[in-house]
Amino acid sequence: MRGQVSRKTIFAFVGPAVIGLAAVGIAPLIYAVWTSLHFYNLTKLKKVKFIGFENYSTVLTDEVFWQAMGRTFFLLVTALPLQIILGMSIALVLHQPGLTLIKTLCRLSLVLPMATTYAVVGLLGQVMFNQKFGVMNQLLGGADINWIGDPENAFAMIVFWDVWQWTPFVALVLLAGLTMVPGEVEEAARLETKSKWTVLRYVQMPFLLPGLVAVLILRTADTLKLFDMVFTLTRGGPGSSTEFISLMIQRVGFRGFDQGLASAQAIILLIITIILAQIYIRVFYKEV
Amino acid sequence: MKMLRNLLCSAALASLTATGAMADGHGWSLKKAAAPYAGTTVDVVFLLRPGYEAIEAMLPAFEEETGININIIKHPYENALGEQVRDFVAGGDLDIALIDLVWIGNFAENDWILPLADVQAKYPDAVDPKLDMDDFFPLVLNAFGGWNDTVYGLPFDNYSGLMFYNRCMLEEAGFDGPPATWQELKDVYGPALTKNGKYAFALQSKRNETQSADSFARVLWPFGGSFLDANFKSNLNSAESQAGLKFRQDLMQYMPDGIVAFDHAETVNGFSQGDIAIITEWSAFYSSVVSPDTSKVADCVEIAPEPMGPAGRKPALGGFSLAVASQADEAEQAAAYLFIQWATSKANAREYLERGGVPARQSVYEGDDLEAFKFVPALVESWQDGVPEFRPRFAEWPEITEIVQEWGTKMMLGDVTTEEGATEIGTRMESVLEEAGYYSGEKPLAQ
Structure with missing residues (x-):
């Protein structure tokens, strides 16, 4: 069979995709690696020089970098469990038989937060969480909470918006997993036990795991590169309270113009993301 | 000269x-x-x-x-x-x-x-x-x-820091004019005008150029401080610079909560809504605060030069x-x-x-x-008294302003003391200047 398709045909079909991927993904990555090994400041291009791993050493010993990284992981461990718990709950409710029209409408409405541009979410947040005329304080009975100007509240606000925007994604992925459970197996399990937890744990969970691992990987990567919403909402402030790692990299690279240092930060972030993805796959992922 | x-x-x-x-x-x-x-x-x-x-x-x-x-x-x-x-x-x-x-x-x-x-x-x-x-x-x-x-270049969009004040609010509190000095603003106008959800003053301090230019630098110069000394070393821990930075901390009690999230828009809006009695803002916002379309207090707006400090007026430029x-x-x-x-x-x-x-x-x-x-009149006076180096005008400013923005905000939030913040800014600022070649003589001390 192999001989029936010529190499030219294979290249013709696969080549454009590979070239496209190389152009938009691999070439910039190689360039970032090159940049990270140089003193490369956009406003000092006359002084570009090879400095080996100096940028990496600066990043790894920079307290501010690790504080931003810690803040990012704190966001991850705060928002992601909430998204999984809420997403799972929504998926289980929508998986119940009956009420077809309402469930369809719910599924459609779940897409809306995901379809909202990140930057728009940030701008909405600025208005809704405004201390004086924002709807959030009105909903809290006319409370006088300073959301944007207080470090803790600003962080909580970011968690809120991240959960609002991405819980539906988790719910839809898990709902897809639930639909994979063979009907007769689930039905038999429900005849065996009245415990919904037992059904979830032993029957549904194996089918949810691949989706859950995908959620973990995608949401972790998304959180590590979370930028637009925070940039438009708090710009990393007040102080550094919402300066997550992507905002820091943008600040160094595009406001301080130190592309070399920013590239080193980005490469380290990429390595951390890959390690985390591998951990998720090894620890959680099992074939059904 | x-x-x-x-x-x-x-x-x-x-x-x-x-x-x-x-x-x-x-x-x-x-x-x-x-x-x-x-x-x-x-x-x-x-x-x-x-x-x-x-x-x-x-x-x-x-x-x-x-x-x-x-x-x-x-x-x-x-x-x-x-x-x-x-x-x-x-x-x-x-x-x-x-x-x-x-x-x-x-x-x-x-x-x-x-x-x-x-x-x-x-x-x-x-x-x-x-x-x-x-x-x-x-x-x-x-x-x-x-x-x-x-x-x-030819000067095109030109600003000087001015004091915008709400004459009606000041008269209601028994004042017949604006404060002449920063000290008077804090000690006399602050307590009298901060009540019932209204504030005496707002100093825009958001963590961007606003923090370094409009907030941090604004309290350095009138108190005799500066970013750098004659040798281009940090001057932020000098008694004068510290006096200015500590003054800002004290003055915050008369500003709206979350002032570190206030940019120009929030500050001008707060003033235009009648919630803030006095602001120090760029002359460029004049047309906005006196227009009835954008300001509830258009008829009450008066302008004066920025208050004086122990070292003089030294308005923002x-x-x-x-x-x-x-x-x-x-x-x-x-x-x-x-x-x-x-x-x-x-x-x-x-x-x-x-x-x-x-x-x-x-x-x-x-x-x-x-x-x-x-x-x-206030603008013309300010342009005669201004400090060209209000923010150091050298090629390294984009890097230095980021440092000032970060630690200046941390000071305001109380995360670090003014001394600790000044030390951090000073160390990092000197490192940027050293890298640029100012200390090796490669580059002349620009200002």
Whole structure:
């Protein structure tokens, strides 16, 4: 069979995709690696020089970098469990038989937060969480909470918006997993036990795991590169309270113009993301 | 003084060039000068601020007379530097550089902009004999358009820090005028005006250029402090600088909660809504706070120079110049120069002022029909008292401002003491300056 398709045909079909991927993904990555090994400041291009791993050493010993990284992981461990718990709950409710029209409408409405541009979410947040005329304080009975100007509240606000925007994604992925459970197996399990937890744990969970691992990987990567919403909402402030790692990299690279240092930060972030993805796959992922 | 003298000489040289042009080009007109460049498109970055809307409204007249098209690319202030740097690095389309006074070192040292004298020498027919460089406020021309004794740009969107106060709120609290000193603002006006959800004062302190320029620097200079000493080492832990920074901490009790999240918009809005009695803001916001369309307190707005500190008034100084970009081709350079010359001209200054801009022409403020512009006396006084190095104008400022923004905000939030914050800023700032070559003698101590 192999001989029936010529190499030219294979290249013709696969080549454009590979070239496209190389152009938009691999070439910039190689360039970032090159940049990270140089003193490369956009406003000092006359002084570009090879400095080996100096940028990496600066990043790894920079307290501010690790504080931003810690803040990012704190966001991850705060928002992601909430998204999984809420997403799972929504998926289980929508998986119940009956009420077809309402469930369809719910599924459609779940897409809306995901379809909202990140930057728009940030701008909405600025208005809704405004201390004086924002709807959030009105909903809290006319409370006088300073959301944007207080470090803790600003962080909580970011968690809120991240959960609002991405819980539906988790719910839809898990709902897809639930639909994979063979009907007769689930039905038999429900005849065996009245415990919904037992059904979830032993029957549904194996089918949810691949989706859950995908959620973990995608949401972790998304959180590590979370930028637009925070940039438009708090710009990393007040102080550094919402300066997550992507905002820091943008600040160094595009406001301080130190592309070399920013590239080193980005490469380290990429390595951390890959390690985390591998951990998720090894620890959680099992074939059904 | 030496620098100012050199700059004035440079300005005088430019004037001489202009005079020469006048001699050669008797009967000079914009239309004639622009004729060879009709149809040329000039790309320029504008900000979303009143001074830019003013010139944009005047633009059809220029385009009609010259046939030159001005393509305006609008950006908020925070994006303007990055967009321009990327354009110049990539050899992009911009023909004019819009330069904040703290960017000029960067732009000049990278040869992204052309010295004004070079442009005038290259395109003598484009030089308006009535350019009159001496008519610009010397401080403004020096700070906004000059670098290393060379004039690059002409002052276009010009600011001085002013004190805007709500006369009605002050009268209600028993005051017949604004505070004369920062101390008086804190000790007398602060307690009397901060009540019932209203605040005596707001100092915009958001973590961006606002933190370093409008907040941090604003309390350094009047108290005798500065970013750097004569040897270009940090001066932030000096008694004077610390006095200013500690004063800011004390003054915060009379400001709205979350002042570290206040940018210009929040501050001006708070004032315009009648929630804040006094603000120190750029003159550029005058048209916004006195317009009934955007201000509830338009009838109550009064303007005064910024309060004085122990070291004097030392008001905030900020603003922009326009310079011809070196990357533009010849027709674009000439057309860009014609536009810059027209936009900053003496002839158009009055209209620019009336439309909400703030020209840097001395002559426009000499008339006796300026009652409608309450900010003028305070502005003129401020431009005579201002500090050109209010923010150090060297190429390293973009890196240093980031450091100041981070630690200045941490100070305000109480995460670090003013001493700890000053030490951090000082160490990091000196590291940037060392890297740049100021301490090895590779670069002269710029200011």
